[in-house]
Amino acid sequence: MHAGSSNRLKRLVAAFAALLVALVLVPSQAQALTTEKATARPNEDGGSGVIGGIPTRLTWEGVVEDGESITSVTLTLPNGASFDNSTTKVTVLDNLTRIPNDATATPSGNTIAVKLSDPAKAGYKLRLEIEDMTFPSEGGDVVVNGSYESAGKTQELAPSKPIATIANTWLQQMVSFLDAQPWVQAWNSNQFLGMFLKPQLILTSLFSLFPGWLVCLGIVVVAYPFAILLGLVFALMKLSKFRVVRAIAVVYINVLRGTPLFLQIYIMFFGLPMMNINIDNNVLGVIVMAINSSAYLAEIFRAGIESIPTGQYEAAASLGMGRLMTMVNIILPQTVRRVIPTVTSDFIMAFKDTSLLSSVGVMELMMFSKNLTSVTGNMTPYVTAAIFYLIVTLPLIKVVTIIEKRIARSERGGGPRPKAKVADAKQDDEQTPAEPEGAEATLASALSAPFRAGTSVFGGVADVR
């Protein structure tokens, strides 16, 4: 087809021939059926290992040599491996064309005998896919041996390249234990429970989804400080006196808020590499999340800043403060406290939105659970993923509710009054204002204010006294 591929093919054939010579020389016997490869499907949940003692699939391929024809093949695995209860798909191929063949496979312990209805002719490739066989549970490198029948004579097969397998883990043993429990079987026989809440899968997916959860958290935790900084910059730009600066901020915010995050992810992940900018997937994920969140945060901050009464500006001006000083010392600390609930909600959104990164191959929680679902054909990994998301979001939702209640109370003028606090000081030290009279509100105290009981969230500097 292509010059390149035929060259490559030649190289491949040459390399293969060399290997063949090495293999053939050892038994010093002409091979009529050449072992081409033996591979096994990874059966480690969310991993790439082949675990012994758990069903998997062995794929074996051999090519019939010139002038030969093969009627049957027997594969043999080391002791401890089992072909019992396996099913075998036999494919006979002439290059890319299937040759019809009704083959029968007879598994027995660690050997399986495949009989072909029509002999496989020279040049044909024989492909055996043995589903639900198990490797020895102690693991190790497994070599597929065996024999074949050609012209009525039985000959030894050249051993395959070893397949690396790993020993059965305690987790897998737990699963096997669950498999045997009657209540688990009864539970799983219910279509809904078995499909969404299969105990074995909950157990294994808790472990295999964990790295994905860490990636999710990592991305959003790293991205968020940048998002806050960027958001603040654009909020201030939008409030600027200069029209051009305002316009830039408006375009930035509106474009990002007006387009789906999904689309932004696609543009960044597929667009940047086209310009030969190659950034690590996780880093790019952080960048996309930070940029997207910054637009929402800019709007939150802008609304927060604008909600501060003009009186505050006037009071600051009357004290002789400049514009910058007013902003930094008077307006922003008050804004911070007002926007904390909305910012937390946005953080929750951003955390959940990391799931969209799975569509471009970032190995995060959603990706792990999708892989697991496609491997197992069961929805349970998605439910486990939901648990992982909730571990983060539920406490945050609770925090938002508490802060909102506090703010609402102080807006109503509820909560302990400053005088009452002095009276109760012995009872509750926390409620005594930490700052001496006339002290400026620091950013730290502003940030922590909604979490401390008793401090009025609303008034800013004057109220802290």
Add this chain to the structure above:
Amino acid sequence: MHNMSRRSFIKGGSLLAGMGAIALVGCGGGQQPAADAGSADAAAADASTIMLVTEGKLTCISNMYFPPFEFMDEKTGEAKGFDIDLSRELAKHMGLEANWTKESNMGFDTLVPTISSVDYAGGKATGKADIAIAGMTITDKRKQEVDMSDPYLDSNQSLVLRKDSEETLETLNAEGKKIAVQDGTTGEEWARENLTVADAAKGIVKLDDIINAMNGLNSKTYDAVITDLPVAKYQIETEKNYADLKVAEAIPTGEQYGIAVSKKNPALTAAINKALKEMVEDGTMKKLQVTWFGSEV
């Protein structure tokens, strides 16, 4: 409830026989036919009754990013492709109408679970679809979850590279290589099984669909794509959608596509197999193959 299921059972049966009148009698609840006297479960277990989600229609699901087998028309968003045409012909041969809607497009990895979770209690099909037809290779693993029809097309895997790429299947099996595959496909399995070094280094990237994989390869996000040979050939050689990509190597796997049907609906599988056979005999299959692949496959 009991009445409902009995009625639909009879409707299903009469549909086969082509006698609508019996349904009316059944609704009236007058004389009970012998089969009808049994429990609702008896109806479900009756292997000769085709149960359909929507009566008179063969409701299909697929993953619409797999040209030329199934894809969406750029302008109308309608389902198109070899499998879509096949399903329409199939339905016609069965005296039904193929039902493709906007909801027919699903993630490839969810197709088998969706079909296997259709409920047939009381002889009445409750679920999303009757069949999944999605260039789906018949494997023993899938056969454990659903019934697969007789094969309707032979396929193989392929290695897709950029034209300037010097990679081979050997050089790709290394750390740091990124090989894109479609999630839940035999291509993914082949890659994970054969490119073990790359897989251990998380180099096998599983994507929702093959279009993403090819776009990513085109933009150098990935080093290679492993996918079904007919799809690669169609996208690169027939449609010339990717000027910078090439089908570098065909990987002989001899796999065959089949249609997924619920294990609880054996009559439907049998009817589909019968219709598939008829389509081969009356030349419909050949016509479809010429339409979509330019020649018989």
